[in-house]
Amino acid sequence: MELYPWQTELWQKVADMRSRMPHALLLQGHRGIGKLHFAVRLSQSLLCEQPLPGHAACGVCQSCNWFQQDNHPDFRLLEPEDVESTADEESSAPAKTSKKSQIAVDQVRELGDFLGLSSHRSGLRIILMHPAEALNLASANALLKMLEEPPPAVLFLLVTHQPQRLLPTIRSRCNVIDMPLPARSMAETWLAAQGVQQASQRLAYAGGAPLTAVQEEAGADKRLAELHAMLNHGAQMDPFAAAALCVRDGVAEVVSVMQKWVYDLLSLHLAGQLRYHGLQAESLQGLAKRVDLAKLLDFQRTLDEARRHAQHPLNADLQLESLLIQYTQVFSTTSRP
Ligand SMILES: [Zn+2]
Structure with a gap:
């Protein structure tokens, strides 16, 4: 290299x-x-x-x-080297602690x-x-x-x-x-060449260390996949558990992820097309068949509203729970062919 x-x-x-x-x-x-x-x-x-x-x-x-x-x-x-914590063989704990x-x-x-x-x-x-x-x-x-x-x-x-x-x-x-630390302009150019989005902000967040910025972006992608997996449960999602899982991402971030998700649900439901989630097309198509259109449109408005106030959520937990409950309700109980 x-x-x-x-x-x-x-x-x-x-x-x-x-x-x-x-x-x-x-x-x-x-x-x-x-x-x-x-x-x-x-x-x-x-x-x-x-x-x-x-x-x-x-x-x-x-x-x-x-x-x-x-x-x-x-x-x-x-x-x-691996330092095994004092071995306790009787407990078959799945998390084998080695540090x-x-x-x-x-x-x-x-x-x-x-x-x-x-x-x-x-x-x-x-x-x-x-x-x-x-x-x-x-x-x-x-x-x-x-x-x-x-x-x-x-x-x-x-x-x-x-x-x-x-x-x-x-x-x-x-x-x-x-x-x-590398000169900022050089690090930004390098990050952009690695395909890192918003290289300037990422670099600033990483304190000027470009490899940290790359790692953080990779972590963010992984996190996004986790949020999508959560939304993919549709009506079967447990909104309280889900809210607890994503509260650390912040209301603004979660709402933004959901807005794109709902956009594609709607677009698939009405026109059979999607814009953001090419990789999840199959699972979104399954979900889109089951949405109640009126409720989905309501939910979209709720998300837009939440987005406007997301910078100052009074209670992030409650707000996310409420949004996620509403999300589970946009799916009709009987699936359409
Ligand atoms: Zn040599």
């Missing part, structure tokens, strides 16, 4: 250090700007046997092959073996730690010992968005590289 466009300038600076690379780099910056991506690309480039001009990895040498198969003998990625929160001291100690070997190819070995703030006190101290007496030809690459959570003694032994 290519670098993100906002990283090329920093890339030149860092990759130019390859002949005099310090033994530890700390990449720090805002979450959602591609720090890990940068660190992985840098690792591949430093291990590559015939890097291209501009220090990009060649992608075809033995080293690059290993790297691309997550199989490079001179590279280690340390990330938090990934810490880089354990054993993970760091095992590096001792890795560092004891000689390198397989270029002479360099790289240890990438992400996120470095996941080091706990014990693992941080184990790492500190290695940083105090760095083995030759080893690069420790630490990635963090919370450098203040690292031991100051670790920070001070690293060459710190600040990764800035």
Whole structure:
């Protein structure tokens, strides 16, 4: 994968250090700007046997092959490992709680073996730690010992968005590289090229971090699918449960989703066409056959009214319940052929 466009300038600076690379780099910056991506690309480039001009990895040498198969003998990625919560085997709870929160001291100690070997190819070995703030006190101290007496030809690459959570003694032994937020115009252009709608607003909401903006949009799409699944239940929907589910989306958002939904119900019922929900055509057609036209038109007016006042709902729960009850009632009890 290519670098993100906002990283090329920093890339030149860092990759130019390859002949005099310090033994530890700390990449720090805002979450959602591609720090890990940068660190992985840098690792591949430093291990590559015939890097291209501009220090990009060649992608075809033995080293690059290993790297691309997550199989490079001179590279280690340390990330938090699964910490199973104290096992309780008698309860067969479906939600098996495992959390990934810490880089354990054993993970760091095992590096001792890795560092004891000689390198397989270029002479360099790289240890990438992400996120470095996941080091706990014990693992941080184990790492500190290695940083105090760095083995030759080893690069420790630490990635963090919370450098203040690292031991100051670790920070001070690293060459710190600040990764800035991308320039807004560049990030917006990039987001738009990824097909992100309303790139400017999304970026602002994500605090200027473009990858966060992309993730949030993906989450919003998923949420929309959930709301549609809820509406798809028609008369069988439980309006109280549904209101509880969607209250966190806000009245304005839910009303806007319902307005489009009702528009298509009406359009299908009257003209056999739809405008917004091409992907749900089949289920909407089923629902459209069962609507009571007068009640649906009433409901459409109610939604328009709710939309006008949605910015200041006195009681979002009650308002959503009332709207969703009315929604379940637009379907006639007997289905028409
Ligand atoms: Zn290569």
